[in-house]
Amino acid sequence: MKSKTVKGNWSLRTKKFGSSSVLFICIISFLSGFFGSSLFSNKPQNWQDVEFGLRPRLRFVESRNEATAYNLLSAGESGDDSITLIPFQILSWKPRALYFPKFASSEQCESIIDIAKVDLQPSILALREGETKENTEGVRTSSGMFISASEDTTGILDVIEEKIARATMIPRVHGEAFNILCYEVGQRYISHYDAFNPAEYGPQKSQRVASFLLYLSDVEEGGETMFPFENGLNMDGTYGYEDCIGLKVKPRQGDGLLFYSLFHNGTIDPTSLHGSCPVIKGVKWVATKWIRDQEQDE
Incomplete structure (x- = not known):
């Protein structure tokens, strides 16, 4: 067993x-x-x-x-067969503001400054009803000049304009001529909107959708681009349009700043109010490209 x-x-x-x-x-x-x-x-x-x-x-x-x-797709007739890499940082959603480090080279920036130096004039304002040059004195104290990419024989502005179009996905023909600005010590631009409110400026054939600022120089102190109403702050009616508060972007040579003035429905974004803080030390050079919702005449 x-x-x-x-x-x-x-x-x-x-x-x-x-x-x-x-x-x-x-x-x-x-x-x-x-x-x-x-x-x-x-x-x-x-x-x-x-x-x-x-x-x-x-x-x-x-x-x-x-x-x-x-694994790129086949591009359409107006598209590209390659990828364009333009690094950016979202600075704010209210307003929609994006920062582009090293958007242009130092050599490009210096060349643009050289072009502008010979034809600088005191900057002017678009006046609202009841405003005059005298009663708006001190609002905008910079010097500047306008130049289109087609007028630049060096071809640098043509390259910059094309890159801006790629960054914004808004065709070049929607852009105004470059406004090259110079801010000396003490000069500034108090808070304002780039879009024109029809109730204040009258009917508009087209509207400024976005603004692209290319900083052409470093600024030792001051000169920041500021958004006092960022994220809805300081909108209680007490802000005097002169204080340099809120979101501040320090100018650095070659860097770019893009912000949108309109919502998608075409109305003005109240948080897009912005200004240029007074330069305390150094000189601020900036190339501004205003972009509209319709094609612009050359």
């Missing part, structure tokens, strides 16, 4: 051992074949190789170009 029991148990253990051994050998064989084929095959690896934890071949990485890396 005992011998039968022992014999029965031994037989069962033998069967279990045999099944386990076969399964183990199969797993080893499968893994050896899988990894062996990956290591010694001449066939290029793809993304599945990386997903399974295998090291991609260097030659595969080197052979990748922009088209294969991003």
Whole structure:
């Protein structure tokens, strides 16, 4: 009885051992074949190789170009077959303001300054009903000049204008001529809107949708572009339009600032109120591009 029991148990253990051994050998064989084929095959690896934890071949990485890396679509007649990378930082959603570091080179900025220096005039204001040059004195104290990209024989403004169009996705023909501005020590532009309220300025053929500021120089102290109503702050009626408060953007040569003056429904964004703080030390140079909702005449 005992011998039968022992014999029965031994037989069962033998069967279990045999099944386990076969399964183990199969797993080893499968893994050896899988990894062996990956290591010694001449066939290029793809993304599945990386997903399974295998090291991609260097030659595969080197052979990748922009088209294969991003799997670009076929562009339309007016589109591009390549990717344009323009780094930006969202500074605010109210107003919609974006910051573009190193948008232009130092050489480009210095060239634009040289162009503007020879034709600077005192900056002027668009006057509302009841306003005069005398009673608005001190509102805008900079000097400036206007120049279109087509008038620039160096071609630099043409390059900048094209890049602005790509950053904003608003065609170049919607932009006004560049307004190149210079702020000396003590000069400023108190808070204002770039869009024109028809109730104050009369009917408008087109409206300024957005503004792009390209800072052409560093400013040692002061000269910030400020948004006092950012995120709805200071809108209780006590703000005097002269205080330099709220969101402030320090001018740095080559950097760009984009902000939108209108909501998507075409009404003016009240938080887009902005100004230029007084320059305390240094000189502020900036190239402003106002962009409208309709094409502009040359």
